[in-house]
Amino acid sequence: MKFEIAKEPINIQSVIDQVIQREAGAITTFIGTVRELTHGKKTLYLVYEAYESMAVKKLEQIGTEIQERWSGADVAITHRVGKLDITDVAVVIAVSTPHRADAYEANRYAIERIKEIVPIWKKEQWEDGQEWIGNQLETVAYPKGEPEAKDLDE
């Protein structure tokens, strides 16, 4: 499956394999990993949760958007859910295109869109507590009906 929510560790090569095409000269991958320190605060582990059926649809939508914007692009995305330790892989995005500039741009577009429209949430576990990330802006409803860039975590 090109767009998938996974409960087990992601096989990066399998994601890449899905975008191999004879017309492509470039494949980019983005691998999101669990970072230990954010703003100096130590993360012990993360828990990701997804609205799985909708998340898959939204990943597919991102794939369609990319193919509309970047001619000849092929896209595969797997996002993991569950408990992830430091350096574990949370998401793999693979994009192939005929020329390399497009492969970078389209890949970057995919991760930004994931952070906007795909119903996946992470809970950070620190030494002194835990929190669902993404809910810091509780006064912000979505005037456009969808999250905008300024609503998002970096």
Place this chain on the structure above:
Amino acid sequence: MKFEIAKEPINIQSVIDQVIQREAGAITTFIGTVRELTHGKKTLYLVYEAYESMAVKKLEQIGTEIQERWSGADVAITHRVGKLDITDVAVVIAVSTPHRADAYEANRYAIERIKEIVPIWKKEQWEDGQEWIGNQLETVAYPKGEPEAKDLDE
């Protein structure tokens, strides 16, 4: 080895493994593959040749340049040489950074620098001939796909 010229197929995961770090939230990879069509012309296969010892030094230099420009970046690059078929992987660049924007930018920097300073050359084999690529600035390529009398050593 983080910077390598390989004679056998590249294991992408092994290149990625070399840049995993607890401080990184993002890993990008660029995978250069052999494309069948360029400007409508069909490539049968490529042959890559390197000045191997210098190529490794220049890959290392690119890694150093990236670490100077992008704080916390880690870099690994493997370039393959020899005969490569369509969809075969010619180069894998993996870059890890704390934040994702840097991982894309630093990776893009690496491939552009490879195309500037690393002594590696590719020869394209078409149905009707072959040519070393990169000498387009010469007045004499092999317009008929084969060396003509005037092109031959005397």
Place this chain on the structure above:
Amino acid sequence: MNKLLFFAHLKDEAGKESITIDAAGKNVAELKAFVAEQHGMTKLDSAMTAINEEFAEDSDIIQEGDTIAFIPPVSGG
């Protein structure tokens, strides 16, 4: 009837993943206000709403059988 789904901190606040109520005829804004009051949920305002897995507007009307999900700001990736 309509199934209502809660995720992330909304699930924690609701104390459950889902509830089933009859929401047909209400628009999204009305449903949110209703659920917030009936279930003591304080953080629905910042959530988006999906009807049958597509993002919905405050003015969209719930139909019989629709599945409604309250989507806090997402943080995947």
Place this chain on the structure above:
Amino acid sequence: MNKLLFFAHLKDEAGKESITIDAAGKNVAELKAFVAEQHGMTKLDSAMTAINEEFAEDSDIIQEGDTIAFIPPVSGG
């Protein structure tokens, strides 16, 4: 003595990967002109030159024992 290395189309033109000559005292430009004439090589002009695996300038002087490589425009990646 000095080893001179040829790559890609320069290797094809030279018909060999390397030659050994005494180039000490010549600068890079002089060496290129010498090799072009002595070995009938027509495409050295567009090549860069490396001395001991570092790119060199036309004015750099070859030392005894240096390895010289003629580097056509690269096309890796």
